[in-house]
Amino acid sequence: MERVEVGFPSGSEQCAGWLYRPDGSPKPRPLVVLAHGLGANREMGLDRYARRFAMAGMAVLVFDYRHFGASQGEPRQLLRVKRQREDWHSAIAYARTLRGIDATRIALWGTSFSGGHVLTIAPEDAYIAAVVAQVPFTSGLSSALAKGPISMTKVSIIATLDVVFGTILRKPLGIRIGGRKRSAAMMSAREVPEGFGRLAEESETYKPKMAARAAFSALFYSPGRKAKRVKVPVLYCLCDDDTVTPIKPALRAAEQTKHAIVKRYPGGHFDAYFDDTFEQVVYDQTDFLVSVLRP
Helix, strand or coil: CEEEEEEEEECCEEEEEEEEECCCCCCCEEEEEEECCCCCCCCCCHHHHHHHHHHCCCEEEEECCCCCCCCCCCCCCCCCHHHHHHHHHHHHHHHCCCCCEEEEEEEEEEECHHHHHHHHHHHHCCCEEEEEEECCCCCHHHHHHHHCHHHHHHHHHHHHHHHHHHHHHCCCCEEEEEECCCCCEEEECCCHHHHHHHHHHCCCCCCCEEECCHHHHHHCCCHHHHHHHCCCCEEEEEECCCCCCCHHHHHHHHHHCCCEEEEEECCCHHHHHCHHHHHHHHHHHHHHHHHHCCC
């Protein structure tokens, strides 16, 4: 298959992306749009999913959010939920302009934090055909409580300092994206150092810190509440021992989704990206996407 570097406008800046076109005769193809989770970029494991989907005959667009990875946006490592949602809409609009793409057969694929985004984006676009939500972030409060009181307190203090002094100085105060249980990190759980660390090692551009003010955006973000508005088929891929995005609120979101398919796997949040669990997950996702994106 062919993978090319592409870019598209979002707001006043450019998002960077990879476009995968499957081999074979040119014809209108379905397309899957992918983006990563909290503080991550496209180099952190997404190529594996994209290639599998392209091998099954689908075009794929993988992109970085503004302020992260290869995309534009200053200051760097700044997460704003509204901006990331705008980037999704911009990516979808760009995909519909591509030659050889069937604009009525576009699916959204999100993982972790972006797994929540896709549940909120799909109801806002009448022509989205399907959604894949992998270990999705569905409740900011549930994810915060899973961190425990020590980590919550540490993160809240740093986030408050960033809101006050980072805004005045126009230079965000950074906080670690991933860390051990009870640490001052956006994701702090027993599985984070090894799992997120493996993903980070795959990226040459990964930065270990992000603007701490994002903690408040995440806390009050509950995309699972929008699940009942999603009218297209949704595949939920959930890990039973997930301590980053707990499975219970994700199951509640699935129960409210009109056309939901739930697949559960052993292991924690990051097992979905690697080894045997990845093989099971990507097989189920490919099978789902091929079935719902047929002409």
